[in-house]
Amino acid sequence: MLNMNYQHRDIMPELRARRMERSPGVGQAVNLLSPEQQIRLQSIATLADVPRGGLIFGEGNPADLLFVMARGMARISRVSLSGRRQVMAFKMAGDLLGYPEQGIYVNTGRAVSAATVYRIPWRKLSVLLRRDPEMHTSFLTRMAFDVRQAQKRIMALGQQNVAQRLSSFLLDLMEYSDFYEPQRCQLSLQLTRFDLADYLGTTPETVVRILARLEHDGLIRRLTARLLEIRDADGLARLLEERRRTG
Amino acid sequence: MLNMNYQHRDIMPELRARRMERSPGVGQAVNLLSPEQQIRLQSIATLADVPRGGLIFGEGNPADLLFVMARGMARISRVSLSGRRQVMAFKMAGDLLGYPEQGIYVNTGRAVSAATVYRIPWRKLSVLLRRDPEMHTSFLTRMAFDVRQAQKRIMALGQQNVAQRLSSFLLDLMEYSDFYEPQRCQLSLQLTRFDLADYLGTTPETVVRILARLEHDGLIRRLTARLLEIRDADGLARLLEERRRTG
DNA sequence: CGTAATCTTGAGTCACGTCAATTAACGTGG
DNA sequence: CCACGTTAATTGACGTGACTCAAGATTACG
Numbered sequence: 001m002l003n004m005n006y007q008h009r010d011i012m013p014e015l016r017a018r019r020m021e022r023s024p025g026v027g028q029a030v031n032l033l034s035p036e037q038q039i040r041l042q043s044i045a046t047l048a049d050v051p052r053g054g055l056i057f058g059e060g061n062p063a064d065l066l067f068v069m070a071r072g073m074a075r076i077s078r079v080s081l082s083g084r085r086q087v088m089a090f091k092m093a094g095d096l097l098g099y100p101e102q103g104i105y106v107n108t109g110r111a112v113s114a115a116t117v118y119r120i121p122w123r124k125l126s127v128l129l130r131r132d133p134e135m136h137t138s139f140l141t142r143m144a145f146d147v148r149q150a151q152k153r154i155m156a157l158g159q160q161n162v163a164q165r166l167s168s169f170l171l172d173l174m175e176y177s178d179f180y181e182p183q184r185c186q187l188s189l190q191l192t193r194f195d196l197a198d199y200l201g202t203t204p205e206t207v208v209r210i211l212a213r214l215e216h217d218g219l220i221r222r223l224t225a226r227l228l229e230i231r232d233a234d235g236l237a238r239l240l241e242e243r244r245r246t247g
Numbered sequence: 248m249l250n251m252n253y254q255h256r257d258i259m260p261e262l263r264a265r266r267m268e269r270s271p272g273v274g275q276a277v278n279l280l281s282p283e284q285q286i287r288l289q290s291i292a293t294l295a296d297v298p299r300g301g302l303i304f305g306e307g308n309p310a311d312l313l314f315v316m317a318r319g320m321a322r323i324s325r326v327s328l329s330g331r332r333q334v335m336a337f338k339m340a341g342d343l344l345g346y347p348e349q350g351i352y353v354n355t356g357r358a359v360s361a362a363t364v365y366r367i368p369w370r371k372l373s374v375l376l377r378r379d380p381e382m383h384t385s386f387l388t389r390m391a392f393d394v395r396q397a398q399k400r401i402m403a404l405g406q407q408n409v410a411q412r413l414s415s416f417l418l419d420l421m422e423y424s425d426f427y428e429p430q431r432c433q434l435s436l437q438l439t440r441f442d443l444a445d446y447l448g449t450t451p452e453t454v455v456r457i458l459a460r461l462e463h464d465g466l467i468r469r470l471t472a473r474l475l476e477i478r479d480a481d482g483l484a485r486l487l488e489e490r491r492r493t494g
Numbered sequence: 495c496g497t498a499a500t501c502t503t504g505a506g507t508c509a510c511g512t513c514a515a516t517t518a519a520c521g522t523g524g
Numbered sequence: 525c526c527a528c529g530t531t532a533a534t535t536g537a538c539g540t541g542a543c544t545c546a547a548g549a550t551t552a553c554g
Binding site: 078099106154158160198241 | 325327328329330331333335346348353354373376377378380383384386387390391393394395397398400401402404405406407445447448487488489490491
Protein backbone atom coordinates (compact mmCIF):
# COMPACT_ATOMS: atom_id res chain seq x y z
CA MET A 1 0.00 0.00 0.00
CA LEU A 2 1.25 3.42 -0.80
CA ASN A 3 1.66 6.22 1.71
CA MET A 4 0.84 4.21 4.77
CA ASN A 5 2.41 6.91 6.89
CA TYR A 6 -0.55 9.25 6.38
CA GLN A 7 -3.91 8.76 8.03
CA HIS A 8 -7.15 10.58 7.42
CA ARG A 9 -7.24 9.52 3.81
CA ASP A 10 -9.43 6.55 4.67
CA ILE A 11 -8.31 4.65 1.64
CA MET A 12 -8.20 1.26 3.25
CA PRO A 13 -11.75 1.05 4.61
CA GLU A 14 -13.19 2.40 1.40
CA LEU A 15 -11.18 -0.02 -0.65
CA ARG A 16 -12.61 -2.89 1.31
CA ALA A 17 -16.19 -2.03 0.46
CA ARG A 18 -15.36 -1.46 -3.15
CA ARG A 19 -16.97 -3.42 -5.95
CA MET A 20 -14.96 -4.23 -9.03
CA GLU A 21 -15.86 -1.96 -11.86
CA ARG A 22 -14.40 -0.15 -14.76
CA SER A 23 -15.20 3.37 -15.80
CA PRO A 24 -17.79 3.24 -18.57
CA GLY A 25 -17.22 6.85 -19.56
CA VAL A 26 -19.39 6.65 -22.61
CA GLY A 27 -23.10 7.16 -22.27
CA GLN A 28 -24.22 3.61 -22.12
CA ALA A 29 -27.58 2.77 -23.59
CA VAL A 30 -30.09 2.82 -20.78
CA ASN A 31 -33.77 2.46 -21.23
CA LEU A 32 -34.71 5.98 -20.39
CA LEU A 33 -38.34 5.76 -21.26
CA SER A 34 -41.04 3.16 -21.58
CA PRO A 35 -42.41 2.68 -25.09
CA GLU A 36 -45.54 4.50 -24.03
CA GLN A 37 -43.53 7.41 -22.74
CA GLN A 38 -41.49 7.48 -25.92
CA ILE A 39 -44.63 7.97 -27.94
CA ARG A 40 -45.76 10.81 -25.77
CA LEU A 41 -42.34 12.40 -26.06
CA GLN A 42 -42.31 12.00 -29.82
CA SER A 43 -45.58 13.87 -30.01
CA ILE A 44 -43.76 17.06 -29.04
CA ALA A 45 -40.51 16.27 -30.85
CA THR A 46 -39.32 16.64 -34.42
CA LEU A 47 -36.84 14.34 -36.12
CA ALA A 48 -33.72 15.77 -37.72
CA ASP A 49 -30.95 14.16 -39.73
CA VAL A 50 -27.45 15.45 -39.18
CA PRO A 51 -24.62 14.73 -41.61
CA ARG A 52 -21.20 13.57 -40.47
CA GLY A 53 -19.51 16.46 -38.70
CA GLY A 54 -22.73 18.45 -38.69
CA LEU A 55 -23.65 20.81 -35.88
CA ILE A 56 -26.43 19.76 -33.53
CA PHE A 57 -26.13 22.69 -31.16
CA GLY A 58 -23.45 25.30 -30.58
CA GLU A 59 -21.79 26.63 -27.47
CA GLY A 60 -23.02 30.13 -26.70
CA ASN A 61 -26.26 29.87 -28.61
CA PRO A 62 -29.70 30.14 -26.99
CA ALA A 63 -30.85 26.72 -25.89
CA ASP A 64 -34.41 26.30 -27.07
CA LEU A 65 -34.14 22.62 -27.75
CA LEU A 66 -33.21 19.48 -25.93
CA PHE A 67 -32.00 16.56 -28.04
CA VAL A 68 -32.29 12.80 -27.85
CA MET A 69 -30.02 10.69 -29.98
CA ALA A 70 -32.04 8.37 -32.20
CA ARG A 71 -29.23 6.98 -34.35
CA GLY A 72 -25.49 7.48 -34.75
CA MET A 73 -22.93 9.02 -32.47
CA ALA A 74 -22.47 12.60 -31.32
CA ARG A 75 -19.60 14.36 -29.65
CA ILE A 76 -20.14 16.90 -26.90
CA SER A 77 -17.27 19.31 -26.49
CA ARG A 78 -16.23 22.60 -24.98
CA VAL A 79 -13.29 24.89 -25.57
CA SER A 80 -11.17 26.06 -22.64
CA LEU A 81 -9.78 29.53 -22.04
CA SER A 82 -6.44 28.35 -23.33
CA GLY A 83 -8.11 27.48 -26.63
CA ARG A 84 -7.99 23.71 -26.37
CA ARG A 85 -11.00 21.52 -26.92
CA GLN A 86 -12.21 19.02 -24.39
CA VAL A 87 -14.62 16.34 -25.51
CA MET A 88 -16.99 15.90 -22.58
CA ALA A 89 -18.70 12.78 -23.84
CA PHE A 90 -19.77 10.73 -26.80
CA LYS A 91 -23.51 10.20 -27.00
CA MET A 92 -25.27 7.19 -28.44
CA ALA A 93 -28.86 6.27 -29.20
CA GLY A 94 -31.10 7.03 -26.24
CA ASP A 95 -28.79 9.61 -24.70
CA LEU A 96 -29.90 13.13 -23.88
CA LEU A 97 -27.85 16.10 -24.99
CA GLY A 98 -28.01 19.85 -25.11
CA TYR A 99 -28.49 20.77 -21.47
CA PRO A 100 -28.68 24.54 -21.14
CA GLU A 101 -27.03 26.75 -18.55
CA GLN A 102 -29.06 29.87 -18.00
CA GLY A 103 -30.77 29.40 -21.32
CA ILE A 104 -27.54 28.97 -23.24
CA TYR A 105 -25.75 25.91 -24.56
CA VAL A 106 -22.42 25.58 -22.78
CA ASN A 107 -21.21 22.76 -24.99
CA THR A 108 -21.12 22.10 -28.69
CA GLY A 109 -22.72 18.96 -30.07
CA ARG A 110 -21.68 17.52 -33.39
CA ALA A 111 -22.42 14.31 -35.21
CA VAL A 112 -19.38 12.07 -35.38
CA SER A 113 -21.07 9.79 -37.87
CA ALA A 114 -24.28 10.59 -39.71
CA ALA A 115 -26.93 10.79 -37.03
CA THR A 116 -30.60 11.32 -36.36
CA VAL A 117 -31.81 13.26 -33.37
CA TYR A 118 -35.10 14.13 -31.78
CA ARG A 119 -35.45 17.85 -31.21
CA ILE A 120 -37.61 18.67 -28.22
CA PRO A 121 -38.66 22.26 -27.44
CA TRP A 122 -38.07 23.04 -23.78
CA ARG A 123 -41.41 24.83 -23.47
CA LYS A 124 -43.42 21.83 -24.48
CA LEU A 125 -41.24 19.52 -22.46
CA SER A 126 -41.66 21.43 -19.22
CA VAL A 127 -45.42 21.37 -19.67
CA LEU A 128 -45.29 17.65 -20.29
CA LEU A 129 -43.09 17.02 -17.25
CA ARG A 130 -45.37 19.01 -15.00
CA ARG A 131 -48.26 16.75 -15.88
CA ASP A 132 -46.42 13.47 -15.92
CA PRO A 133 -44.58 12.60 -12.69
CA GLU A 134 -43.43 9.31 -14.13
CA MET A 135 -41.74 10.99 -17.07
CA HIS A 136 -40.39 13.60 -14.69
CA THR A 137 -38.74 10.87 -12.65
CA SER A 138 -37.35 9.32 -15.81
CA PHE A 139 -35.61 12.55 -16.62
CA LEU A 140 -34.32 12.84 -13.08
CA THR A 141 -32.96 9.33 -13.36
CA ARG A 142 -31.33 10.11 -16.66
CA MET A 143 -29.75 13.23 -15.20
CA ALA A 144 -28.44 11.20 -12.28
CA PHE A 145 -26.97 8.80 -14.80
CA ASP A 146 -25.17 11.66 -16.48
CA VAL A 147 -23.77 12.79 -13.14
CA ARG A 148 -22.34 9.34 -12.60
CA GLN A 149 -20.90 9.25 -16.09
CA ALA A 150 -19.21 12.56 -15.49
CA GLN A 151 -17.86 11.38 -12.17
CA LYS A 152 -16.32 8.37 -13.81
CA ARG A 153 -14.57 10.66 -16.24
CA ILE A 154 -13.28 12.71 -13.32
CA MET A 155 -11.89 9.52 -11.82
CA ALA A 156 -10.18 8.62 -15.08
CA LEU A 157 -8.74 12.05 -15.77
CA GLY A 158 -7.65 12.56 -12.20
CA GLN A 159 -6.11 9.18 -11.54
CA GLN A 160 -5.12 7.35 -14.66
CA ASN A 161 -2.29 7.79 -17.11
CA VAL A 162 -3.04 8.03 -20.80
CA ALA A 163 -2.62 4.32 -21.47
CA GLN A 164 -5.14 3.51 -18.77
CA ARG A 165 -7.62 6.09 -20.01
CA LEU A 166 -7.33 4.82 -23.55
CA SER A 167 -7.73 1.22 -22.42
CA SER A 168 -10.81 2.13 -20.41
CA PHE A 169 -12.30 3.80 -23.42
CA LEU A 170 -11.64 0.85 -25.70
CA LEU A 171 -13.19 -1.51 -23.17
CA ASP A 172 -16.19 0.81 -22.94
CA LEU A 173 -16.69 0.86 -26.69
CA MET A 174 -16.60 -2.93 -26.74
CA GLU A 175 -19.94 -2.88 -24.93
CA TYR A 176 -21.58 -1.47 -28.03
CA SER A 177 -22.54 -3.93 -30.70
CA ASP A 178 -22.51 -1.05 -33.18
CA PHE A 179 -18.75 -0.78 -32.81
CA TYR A 180 -17.55 -4.16 -31.66
CA GLU A 181 -17.82 -7.44 -33.44
CA PRO A 182 -17.04 -10.20 -30.93
CA GLN A 183 -16.42 -12.96 -33.51
CA ARG A 184 -13.44 -11.25 -35.06
CA CYS A 185 -12.69 -9.14 -31.97
CA GLN A 186 -12.83 -6.11 -34.21
CA LEU A 187 -13.46 -2.70 -32.73
CA SER A 188 -14.43 0.03 -35.13
CA LEU A 189 -13.26 3.48 -34.06
CA GLN A 190 -15.32 6.10 -35.83
CA LEU A 191 -13.19 8.83 -34.30
CA THR A 192 -10.15 10.75 -35.42
CA ARG A 193 -7.05 10.71 -33.28
CA PHE A 194 -7.98 14.26 -32.38
CA ASP A 195 -11.37 13.29 -31.06
CA LEU A 196 -9.73 10.56 -29.05
CA ALA A 197 -7.05 12.87 -27.74
CA ASP A 198 -9.47 15.61 -26.79
CA TYR A 199 -11.68 13.10 -25.04
CA LEU A 200 -8.78 11.58 -23.11
CA GLY A 201 -7.20 14.91 -22.29
CA THR A 202 -4.05 14.31 -24.27
CA THR A 203 -2.61 14.86 -27.75
CA PRO A 204 -3.06 12.92 -30.99
CA GLU A 205 0.63 12.07 -31.03
CA THR A 206 0.43 10.51 -27.60
CA VAL A 207 -2.66 8.54 -28.55
CA VAL A 208 -0.79 7.10 -31.51
CA ARG A 209 2.21 6.24 -29.40
CA ILE A 210 0.08 4.50 -26.79
CA LEU A 211 -1.72 2.53 -29.49
CA ALA A 212 1.66 1.52 -30.85
CA ARG A 213 2.74 0.39 -27.41
CA LEU A 214 -0.44 -1.61 -26.81
CA GLU A 215 0.11 -3.26 -30.17
CA HIS A 216 3.74 -4.01 -29.36
CA ASP A 217 2.62 -5.57 -26.08
CA GLY A 218 0.17 -7.81 -27.92
CA LEU A 219 -2.97 -6.30 -26.42
CA ILE A 220 -4.37 -4.93 -29.67
CA ARG A 221 -3.60 -4.87 -33.36
CA ARG A 222 -4.13 -1.91 -35.67
CA LEU A 223 -5.79 -3.31 -38.77
CA THR A 224 -6.30 0.20 -40.07
CA ALA A 225 -6.19 3.53 -38.28
CA ARG A 226 -9.87 3.26 -37.44
CA LEU A 227 -10.18 -0.49 -37.00
CA LEU A 228 -8.62 -2.36 -34.10
CA GLU A 229 -8.42 -5.99 -33.24
CA ILE A 230 -8.71 -6.52 -29.50
CA ARG A 231 -6.32 -9.35 -28.80
CA ASP A 232 -6.32 -9.31 -25.00
CA ALA A 233 -9.19 -7.53 -23.33
CA ASP A 234 -8.18 -8.90 -19.94
CA GLY A 235 -4.76 -7.46 -20.44
CA LEU A 236 -6.27 -4.06 -21.11
CA ALA A 237 -8.35 -4.39 -17.96
CA ARG A 238 -5.30 -5.37 -15.95
CA LEU A 239 -3.61 -2.14 -16.93
CA LEU A 240 -6.23 -0.27 -14.94
CA GLU A 241 -5.09 -1.77 -11.67
CA GLU A 242 -1.60 -0.39 -12.04
CA ARG A 243 -0.52 2.88 -10.56
CA ARG A 244 -0.57 5.98 -12.67
CA ARG A 245 3.16 6.06 -12.76
CA THR A 246 5.45 3.10 -12.65
CA GLY A 247 8.47 4.37 -10.82
CA MET B 248 -3.43 29.42 -32.77
CA LEU B 249 -2.16 25.96 -32.27
CA ASN B 250 -2.52 23.17 -34.79
CA MET B 251 -3.97 25.27 -37.56
CA ASN B 252 -3.12 22.50 -39.98
CA TYR B 253 -5.98 20.35 -38.72
CA GLN B 254 -9.60 21.03 -39.58
CA HIS B 255 -12.67 19.39 -38.18
CA ARG B 256 -11.85 20.40 -34.62
CA ASP B 257 -14.02 23.51 -34.88
CA ILE B 258 -12.03 25.29 -32.24
CA MET B 259 -12.15 28.71 -33.84
CA PRO B 260 -15.90 29.10 -34.28
CA GLU B 261 -16.60 27.81 -30.82
CA LEU B 262 -14.01 30.08 -29.33
CA ARG B 263 -15.73 33.06 -30.84
CA ALA B 264 -19.03 32.38 -29.21
CA ARG B 265 -17.39 31.72 -25.89
CA ARG B 266 -18.14 33.73 -22.79
CA MET B 267 -15.37 34.41 -20.35
CA GLU B 268 -15.66 32.16 -17.38
CA ARG B 269 -13.62 30.26 -14.91
CA SER B 270 -14.31 26.78 -13.69
CA PRO B 271 -16.16 27.01 -10.37
CA GLY B 272 -15.60 23.38 -9.51
CA VAL B 273 -16.93 23.72 -6.01
CA GLY B 274 -20.64 23.36 -5.43
CA GLN B 275 -21.62 26.95 -5.33
CA ALA B 276 -24.48 27.92 -3.07
CA VAL B 277 -27.58 28.00 -5.21
CA ASN B 278 -31.04 28.54 -3.88
CA LEU B 279 -32.30 25.08 -4.47
CA LEU B 280 -35.62 25.46 -2.78
CA SER B 281 -38.06 28.18 -1.83
CA PRO B 282 -38.52 28.73 1.91
CA GLU B 283 -41.88 27.04 1.65
CA GLN B 284 -40.35 24.04 -0.06
CA GLN B 285 -37.61 23.86 2.52
CA ILE B 286 -40.19 23.52 5.26
CA ARG B 287 -41.91 20.73 3.43
CA LEU B 288 -38.61 18.99 2.91
CA GLN B 289 -37.62 19.36 6.55
CA SER B 290 -40.82 17.66 7.56
CA ILE B 291 -39.45 14.39 6.20
CA ALA B 292 -35.80 15.05 7.15
CA THR B 293 -33.81 14.61 10.34
CA LEU B 294 -30.88 16.81 11.36
CA ALA B 295 -27.54 15.24 12.18
CA ASP B 296 -24.29 16.70 13.44
CA VAL B 297 -21.09 15.24 12.05
CA PRO B 298 -17.72 15.84 13.70
CA ARG B 299 -14.61 16.82 11.77
CA GLY B 300 -13.56 13.86 9.66
CA GLY B 301 -16.78 12.02 10.46
CA LEU B 302 -18.45 9.73 7.97
CA ILE B 303 -21.67 10.91 6.36
CA PHE B 304 -22.10 7.97 4.03
CA GLY B 305 -19.77 5.26 2.83
CA GLU B 306 -18.98 3.82 -0.58
CA GLY B 307 -20.54 0.42 -1.00
CA ASN B 308 -23.20 0.80 1.66
CA PRO B 309 -26.93 0.70 0.92
CA ALA B 310 -28.16 4.18 0.10
CA ASP B 311 -31.30 4.75 2.10
CA LEU B 312 -30.71 8.42 2.68
CA LEU B 313 -30.11 11.53 0.64
CA PHE B 314 -28.28 14.37 2.37
CA VAL B 315 -28.42 18.13 2.21
CA MET B 316 -25.59 20.15 3.71
CA ALA B 317 -26.89 22.56 6.33
CA ARG B 318 -23.58 23.81 7.72
CA GLY B 319 -19.89 23.14 7.21
CA MET B 320 -18.03 21.46 4.38
CA ALA B 321 -18.04 17.87 3.19
CA ARG B 322 -15.76 16.00 0.87
CA ILE B 323 -17.07 13.47 -1.63
CA SER B 324 -14.51 10.94 -2.71
CA ARG B 325 -14.04 7.61 -4.39
CA VAL B 326 -11.16 5.16 -4.54
CA SER B 327 -9.91 3.90 -7.88
CA LEU B 328 -8.92 0.38 -8.80
CA SER B 329 -5.30 1.36 -8.37
CA GLY B 330 -6.06 2.30 -4.78
CA ARG B 331 -5.79 6.05 -5.06
CA ARG B 332 -8.45 8.40 -3.80
CA GLN B 333 -10.11 10.96 -6.01
CA VAL B 334 -12.03 13.77 -4.34
CA MET B 335 -15.03 14.34 -6.59
CA ALA B 336 -16.22 17.54 -4.97
CA PHE B 337 -16.45 19.63 -1.88
CA LYS B 338 -19.98 20.33 -0.77
CA MET B 339 -21.21 23.42 1.04
CA ALA B 340 -24.45 24.50 2.64
CA GLY B 341 -27.39 23.86 0.32
CA ASP B 342 -25.65 21.18 -1.71
CA LEU B 343 -27.09 17.72 -2.22
CA LEU B 344 -24.96 14.65 -1.61
CA GLY B 345 -25.28 10.91 -1.42
CA TYR B 346 -26.67 10.02 -4.83
CA PRO B 347 -27.11 6.27 -5.06
CA GLU B 348 -26.26 3.99 -7.95
CA GLN B 349 -28.50 0.95 -7.97
CA GLY B 350 -29.32 1.49 -4.33
CA ILE B 351 -25.69 1.77 -3.25
CA TYR B 352 -23.50 4.75 -2.45
CA VAL B 353 -20.70 4.93 -4.99
CA ASN B 354 -18.85 7.69 -3.16
CA THR B 355 -17.84 8.33 0.40
CA GLY B 356 -18.90 11.54 2.08
CA ARG B 357 -16.99 12.92 5.05
CA ALA B 358 -17.13 16.15 6.97
CA VAL B 359 -14.03 18.25 6.37
CA SER B 360 -14.96 20.59 9.16
CA ALA B 361 -17.65 19.94 11.76
CA ALA B 362 -20.89 19.89 9.80
CA THR B 363 -24.63 19.53 10.04
CA VAL B 364 -26.64 17.65 7.45
CA TYR B 365 -30.25 16.93 6.71
CA ARG B 366 -30.89 13.25 6.29
CA ILE B 367 -33.76 12.52 3.91
CA PRO B 368 -35.13 9.00 3.46
CA TRP B 369 -35.49 8.19 -0.21
CA ARG B 370 -38.89 6.54 0.30
CA LYS B 371 -40.45 9.61 1.75
CA LEU B 372 -38.73 11.83 -0.78
CA SER B 373 -39.98 9.95 -3.78
CA VAL B 374 -43.53 10.17 -2.47
CA LEU B 375 -43.09 13.88 -1.93
CA LEU B 376 -41.67 14.42 -5.42
CA ARG B 377 -44.50 12.53 -7.03
CA ARG B 378 -47.01 14.92 -5.50
CA ASP B 379 -45.07 18.11 -5.94
CA PRO B 380 -44.03 18.92 -9.53
CA GLU B 381 -42.42 22.15 -8.42
CA MET B 382 -40.15 20.40 -5.97
CA HIS B 383 -39.55 17.75 -8.60
CA THR B 384 -38.32 20.40 -10.98
CA SER B 385 -36.10 21.88 -8.27
CA PHE B 386 -34.38 18.56 -7.88
CA LEU B 387 -34.01 18.25 -11.63
CA THR B 388 -32.45 21.69 -11.71
CA ARG B 389 -30.10 20.80 -8.90
CA MET B 390 -29.09 17.64 -10.67
CA ALA B 391 -28.42 19.62 -13.83
CA PHE B 392 -26.28 21.94 -11.76
CA ASP B 393 -24.25 18.99 -10.55
CA VAL B 394 -23.76 17.81 -14.11
CA ARG B 395 -22.35 21.21 -15.00
CA GLN B 396 -20.07 21.20 -11.97
CA ALA B 397 -18.76 17.81 -12.94
CA GLN B 398 -18.21 18.95 -16.51
CA LYS B 399 -16.16 21.87 -15.30
CA ARG B 400 -13.98 19.48 -13.37
CA ILE B 401 -13.57 17.39 -16.52
CA MET B 402 -12.41 20.51 -18.32
CA ALA B 403 -9.92 21.31 -15.58
CA LEU B 404 -8.52 17.80 -15.24
CA GLY B 405 -8.38 17.26 -18.98
CA GLN B 406 -6.89 20.58 -20.01
CA GLN B 407 -5.05 22.35 -17.25
CA ASN B 408 -1.73 21.74 -15.57
CA VAL B 409 -1.56 21.52 -11.80
CA ALA B 410 -0.80 25.21 -11.29
CA GLN B 411 -3.87 26.14 -13.30
CA ARG B 412 -6.09 23.69 -11.47
CA LEU B 413 -4.89 24.94 -8.12
CA SER B 414 -5.35 28.56 -9.14
CA SER B 415 -8.88 27.82 -10.33
CA PHE B 416 -9.67 26.22 -7.03
CA LEU B 417 -8.32 29.11 -5.01
CA LEU B 418 -10.33 31.55 -7.09
CA ASP B 419 -13.41 29.40 -6.57
CA LEU B 420 -12.99 29.35 -2.83
CA MET B 421 -12.70 33.13 -2.82
CA GLU B 422 -16.37 33.26 -3.78
CA TYR B 423 -17.29 31.91 -0.37
CA SER B 424 -17.43 34.41 2.47
CA ASP B 425 -16.93 31.51 4.86
CA PHE B 426 -13.41 31.05 3.59
CA TYR B 427 -12.35 34.38 2.16
CA GLU B 428 -12.02 37.66 3.94
CA PRO B 429 -11.73 40.39 1.29
CA GLN B 430 -10.31 43.10 3.60
CA ARG B 431 -7.13 41.23 4.42
CA CYS B 432 -7.29 39.10 1.26
CA GLN B 433 -7.04 36.06 3.47
CA LEU B 434 -8.18 32.70 2.23
CA SER B 435 -8.67 30.01 4.81
CA LEU B 436 -7.99 26.52 3.49
CA GLN B 437 -9.68 23.98 5.75
CA LEU B 438 -8.13 21.19 3.76
CA THR B 439 -5.03 19.11 4.11
CA ARG B 440 -2.54 19.00 1.28
CA PHE B 441 -3.82 15.51 0.68
CA ASP B 442 -7.38 16.63 0.21
CA LEU B 443 -6.14 19.30 -2.15
CA ALA B 444 -3.98 16.84 -4.05
CA ASP B 445 -6.70 14.24 -4.37
CA TYR B 446 -9.14 16.87 -5.55
CA LEU B 447 -6.73 18.25 -8.13
CA GLY B 448 -5.58 14.84 -9.30
CA THR B 449 -2.00 15.28 -8.18
CA THR B 450 0.22 14.64 -5.14
CA PRO B 451 0.67 16.59 -1.89
CA GLU B 452 4.29 17.26 -2.79
CA THR B 453 3.35 18.84 -6.07
CA VAL B 454 0.68 20.95 -4.40
CA VAL B 455 3.30 22.28 -2.01
CA ARG B 456 5.72 22.98 -4.80
CA ILE B 457 3.13 24.86 -6.79
CA LEU B 458 2.14 26.90 -3.75
CA ALA B 459 5.80 27.73 -3.27
CA ARG B 460 6.06 28.83 -6.88
CA LEU B 461 2.95 30.97 -6.70
CA GLU B 462 4.39 32.58 -3.57
CA HIS B 463 7.73 33.14 -5.27
CA ASP B 464 5.91 34.79 -8.17
CA GLY B 465 4.11 37.14 -5.80
CA LEU B 466 0.62 35.81 -6.49
CA ILE B 467 -0.01 34.49 -2.99
CA ARG B 468 1.63 34.37 0.41
CA ARG B 469 1.53 31.44 2.80
CA LEU B 470 0.76 32.89 6.23
CA THR B 471 0.39 29.40 7.61
CA ALA B 472 -0.10 26.07 5.87
CA ARG B 473 -3.86 26.55 5.96
CA LEU B 474 -4.08 30.32 5.58
CA LEU B 475 -3.18 32.10 2.37
CA GLU B 476 -3.00 35.73 1.45
CA ILE B 477 -4.19 36.30 -2.10
CA ARG B 478 -1.88 39.01 -3.39
CA ASP B 479 -2.82 38.98 -7.07
CA ALA B 480 -6.11 37.35 -7.97
CA ASP B 481 -5.89 38.69 -11.52
CA GLY B 482 -2.51 37.07 -11.87
CA LEU B 483 -4.00 33.76 -10.82
CA ALA B 484 -6.76 34.20 -13.36
CA ARG B 485 -4.24 35.04 -16.09
CA LEU B 486 -2.54 31.72 -15.51
CA LEU B 487 -5.66 30.00 -16.78
CA GLU B 488 -5.26 31.43 -20.25
CA GLU B 489 -1.87 29.87 -20.72
CA ARG B 490 -1.32 26.56 -22.38
CA ARG B 491 -0.97 23.44 -20.29
CA ARG B 492 2.63 23.12 -21.17
CA THR B 493 5.03 25.95 -21.88
CA GLY B 494 7.29 24.56 -24.56
C1' DC C 495 -4.97 11.71 -59.79
C1' DG C 496 -3.58 15.64 -57.03
C1' DT C 497 -4.32 18.12 -52.93
C1' DA C 498 -5.54 18.35 -48.35
C1' DA C 499 -6.38 16.06 -44.15
C1' DT C 500 -5.03 12.52 -41.18
C1' DC C 501 -1.95 9.40 -39.19
C1' DT C 502 2.55 8.00 -37.76
C1' DT C 503 7.23 8.28 -36.10
C1' DG C 504 11.39 10.72 -34.18
C1' DA C 505 13.99 14.04 -31.21
C1' DG C 506 14.20 16.96 -27.43
C1' DT C 507 12.49 18.92 -23.16
C1' DC C 508 9.70 19.84 -19.31
C1' DA C 509 6.19 18.83 -15.76
C1' DC C 510 5.29 16.09 -12.33
C1' DG C 511 5.29 11.66 -9.81
C1' DT C 512 8.12 8.88 -6.69
C1' DC C 513 11.25 8.18 -2.98
C1' DA C 514 13.59 10.01 0.96
C1' DA C 515 14.60 13.07 4.66
C1' DT C 516 13.77 17.10 7.48
C1' DT C 517 10.87 20.48 9.76
C1' DA C 518 6.55 22.09 11.66
C1' DA C 519 2.05 21.43 13.80
C1' DC C 520 -0.98 19.06 16.73
C1' DG C 521 -2.87 16.71 20.24
C1' DT C 522 -2.48 13.94 24.77
C1' DG C 523 -1.19 12.48 29.07
C1' DG C 524 1.90 13.20 33.03
C1' DC D 525 2.12 23.65 30.93
C1' DC D 526 5.54 21.03 28.76
C1' DA D 527 7.68 16.59 26.87
C1' DC D 528 6.63 13.44 23.59
C1' DG D 529 4.56 10.78 19.88
C1' DT D 530 1.98 11.18 15.81
C1' DT D 531 0.48 13.36 11.70
C1' DA D 532 1.05 17.02 8.32
C1' DA D 533 3.91 20.02 5.59
C1' DT D 534 7.95 21.09 3.20
C1' DT D 535 12.09 20.60 0.48
C1' DG D 536 15.58 17.99 -2.40
C1' DA D 537 17.05 14.54 -5.81
C1' DC D 538 15.89 11.92 -9.59
C1' DG D 539 13.57 9.50 -13.30
C1' DT D 540 10.08 9.29 -16.69
C1' DG D 541 5.58 10.06 -18.94
C1' DA D 542 3.86 12.96 -21.97
C1' DC D 543 3.90 17.43 -24.55
C1' DT D 544 5.96 20.22 -28.37
C1' DC D 545 7.93 20.75 -32.69
C1' DA D 546 8.99 18.78 -37.06
C1' DA D 547 8.94 15.75 -40.90
C1' DG D 548 7.35 11.89 -43.46
C1' DA D 549 3.71 8.28 -44.72
C1' DT D 550 -0.89 7.26 -45.54
C1' DT D 551 -5.57 7.96 -46.38
C1' DA D 552 -9.67 10.46 -48.05
C1' DC D 553 -11.90 13.01 -51.48
C1' DG D 554 -13.18 16.17 -55.21
